[in-house]
Amino acid sequence: MIKCIATDMDGTLLNMHEKVSEANKRAIEHAQSKGVEVVVATGRSYLEARHALDEAGLKCPVISINGAVVWDEEGEMVASNPMDREDVERARAVLDEADIYYEVYTNKGTYTYDKKVSIETIVDLLVSAFPDVDPAYLEKRATERFDLGLVHVVPSYAELFADENIQCFKMLVFSGDQDLLGHTGGKLKEHTSLTVSSSGKENLEITSPSAQKGIALEKFVAKRNIALSDTMAIGDSYNDISMFEKAGKAVAMGNAIADIQRFCDEVTLSNHEDGVAHAIEKALK
Numbered sequence: 285m286i287k288c289i290a291t292d293m294d295g296t297l298l299n300m301h302e303k304v305s306e307a308n309k310r311a312i313e314h315a316q317s318k319g320v321e322v323v324v325a326t327g328r329s330y331l332e333a334r335h336a337l338d339e340a341g342l343k344c345p346v347i348s349i350n351g352a353v354v355w356d357e358e359g360e361m362v363a364s365n366p367m368d369r370e371d372v373e374r375a376r377a378v379l380d381e382a383d384i385y386y387e388v389y390t391n392k393g394t395y396t397y398d399k400k401v402s403i404e405t406i407v408d409l410l411v412s413a414f415p416d417v418d419p420a421y422l423e424k425r426a427t428e429r430f431d432l433g434l435v436h437v438v439p440s441y442a443e444l445f446a447d448e449n450i451q452c453f454k455m456l457v458f459s460g461d462q463d464l465l466g467h468t469g470g471k472l473k474e475h476t477s478l479t480v481s482s483s484g485k486e487n488l489e490i491t492s493p494s495a496q497k498g499i500a501l502e503k504f505v506a507k508r509n510i511a512l513s514d515t516m517a518i519g520d521s522y523n524d525i526s527m528f529e530k531a532g533k534a535v536a537m538g539n540a541i542a543d544i545q546r547f548c549d550e551v552t553l554s555n556h557e558d559g560v561a562h563a564i565e566k567a568l569k
C-alpha cells in the first residue's frame with residue numbers, strides 16, 4: 285500500500301503553463317485525505333515551488349533544489365545541504381572557462397549576473413521546446429521570474445560569493461549546445477566533488493553530493509516511519525533518478541524521455557493529460 289507520494293514539478297505536476305491542473309490538485313487532496321503523505325520534490329527553489337503550489341491552494345512539504353533544502357508543510361526549513369565553498373570556486377572556474385550561462389541558487393535567493401542574457405537564454409530554450417506556442421507568451425514567462433522577485437540580479441558572481449554568509453545550493457547551467465553541456469559536465473565531475481545532473485536536455489544542475497531528491501526522500505519517509513517500499517515517486521527527468529531508485533514504485537511521465545520511461549516500473553499519462561492525477565488515483569485503488 286502506498287503511504288507516501290513524491291512528485292516532481294516541472295514536466296510532471298505542472299502543465300506547460302507551469303500550473304497545477306484542477307485534476308492534479310484534487311488527486312493530491314484525495315491522497316492527503318486518506319492519510320497519504322504527498323511531498324513535492326523539485327529542482328526549483330522553495331519560492332518558485334511555493335508560488336505554483338499557492339496558486340493551486342495546495343499545502344505540502346517541499347524537497348527543494350533537488351534536496352539541497354527541505355521544508356515542512358508549514359514553511360519551516362528542516363534540512364539544508366549547501367555546496368562546499370571550494371567546490372563552488374572550482375565549478376565557477378570551469379563554467380567561466382566554458383563561457384556558459386548559469387544562475388546560482390543560494391540561501392538569499394536565486395541570482396543571475398545579467399537579466400537580459402537570462403531572459404534571452406530562457407526564451408530561446410522555451411521557443412525550441414514549445415515551437416507551437418506564441419513567443420510573446422514565452423517571453424512573458426521568462427520575464428515574470430524577475431517581476432515576481434523569484435530571481436535577483438547581482439553585478440557579478442564574484443561579488444555575490446565574496447559575502448561569506450552566502451551559501452550556494454545549486455548552479456543551474458543553460459545551453460542549447462549539447463556538446464558544450466556534455467563537455468562541461470565532464471569537466472565539473474573531474475574538478476569537483478559535486479553532483480552533476482539535469483532536469484532537461486538543455487541544462488545541467490550542479491549541487492552538493494548530499495543534495496539529491498532520493499537522499500532527501502529517504503530521510504523524509506524515515507522521519508515519518510514510512511518504508512521506502514510503500515513510497516511512490518513520479519518524475520520526468522534525470523534529476524528524478526535518485527528517487528526512482530529509492531522508491532518502491534517509480535512512475536515516469538508520458539512526456540519523459542525514453543531513458544527515463546525504461547528506468548521506471550510504470551509510465552503514466554503526460555503532464556498535459558494530468559499524468560500525476562492518473563498515477564495517484566491508480567495507486568489509491
Ligand code: CA
Nearest residue numbers: 292294295521
Ligand atoms: Ca522535471
